[in-house]
Amino acid sequence: MTAVAESVDTASIGRLLQQRHDEAAEQVRRLQDQTESMRGSHDAGAGDAADVGTLALEAAEQAMVTMALQEQMTRLQAALKRLDDGTLGVCQRCSTQIPVTRLQVMPWATHCVPCQSIVDRYR
Ligand SMILES: [Zn+2]
Known part of the structure; x- marks a missing residue:
């Protein structure tokens, strides 16, 4: 089987994106749980100023x-x-194909490397 060298493996990139998304969602959920329990313990105890400061931080x-x-x-x-949509991997600034190697590392990339540096600079 001959693989097209520059084609994007959309199935594996899709899986990677979904996986990263689920991981982030899980982390957000855990952080929110922690915040809830922190708030709970703060309300329950009087706490001194240092504790309150640490909690706030x-x-x-x-x-x-x-x-x-x-x-x-x-x-x-x-x-x-x-x-x-089939537009993943197309630079949003210059419309060139973002290199597959870049997409494999950063599948959510919206810009090719040269455009990314320009976008970053003017953000
Ligand atoms: Zn570009």
Whole structure:
């Protein structure tokens, strides 16, 4: 069987995207559970100022991690949609095919490497 060298293996990329998405969803769920239980223990005990400060800091960190995960999930969902549309792997800036090697590492990539560096710079 001859494989087309530059073709994107959409099935395996789809599986990878779905897997990453499920992992992120699971992490978000766990973080939310943790936040809930933290809030619960905070309400139950009086706690001193240091505890409250630590809790607030942890809550802020968790909120940041949760936000990053949710952003990642949005990217993954968008990539899964592009996979359905058949536009996955097409650079959104210059419309060239993103190299398969890049997609294998970052299947949610929306830009080829040169465009990505431009997009990053002007973000
Ligand atoms: Zn490009």
